[in-house]
């Protein structure tokens with residue numbers, strides 16, 4: 001029963017802050033990318049927010065040029081960092097001028113190949129996505145934007161226009177969705193959301209298991225629910241419509257992907273695989289064939305039964 005995960009959270013499971021904070025407001029969790037927290041302000045506040053302890057609580061970081069300069073200096077001195085994600089809070093609550101100052105400073109760093117912004121503004125404050133904003137953003141390519149979507153009802157004409165403007169500015173768009181009990185934790189709702197996103201040129205990117213945030217237990221679902229939804233999408237609809245289902249592991253473990261079991265075992269050299277309809281297939285695993293006494297025959301794979309030609 002889905003209610004089994006909804007009891008009070010055990011204290012040891014409660015997320016208690018980002019690890020890997022190198023300078024205030026900069027999280028360097030993964031080898032080649034950093035999360036740059038540029039504001040604690042949002043245009044809406046989500047009870048299940050993974051950073052709810054810091055958004056708009058008035059006792060956090062200053063989020064001023066002094067703090068941003070320190071973060072930028074860290075990035076300048078970290079040649080391994082090729083990808084910078086502006087987040088917060090919501091970076092699109094900053095003025096165009098401040099946002100441009102940040103983007104232009106980051107764009108000057110030669111080893112930074114790729115800039116990203118995480119935002120919910122196109123969904124809850126779509127009028128923020130003005131022609132002036134998109135004209136400015138397109139000067140800082142390659143720039144990608146991840147948009148926080150929750151439900152197909154958010155795909156309004158205003159949000160569609162906002163996403164159109166961003167996509168027309170050449171900005172690749174991805175979605176981030178948190179799996180929420182009673183909101184989007186059923187296949188039909190999730191499929192309508194994912195299909196609707198593709199129609200407005202947003203690629204479904206991540207489906208997050210709801211983090212164990214204090215006060216959010218009523219939103220949390222068992223992991224099996226998310227796996228059931230992914231199983232209901234994969235194979236049954238367009239591959240582009242299937243997001244990666246992940247847990248952001250408490251204690252700074254990072255994102256861990258969760259997949260239904262498609263590998264069911266091994267029989268000798270054959271891998272046993274289950275397809276989306278539950279039928280089992282054998283696959284000659286090249287790891288055991290190439291260079292062995294039974295050489296791998298690529299031709300038979302391309303033209304024979306089950307080949308791709």
Ligand code: SF4
Nearest residue numbers: 042045046049089120
């Ligand atoms: S908009 Fe994003 S950062 Fe702001 S409260 Fe919601 S999830 Fe958190």
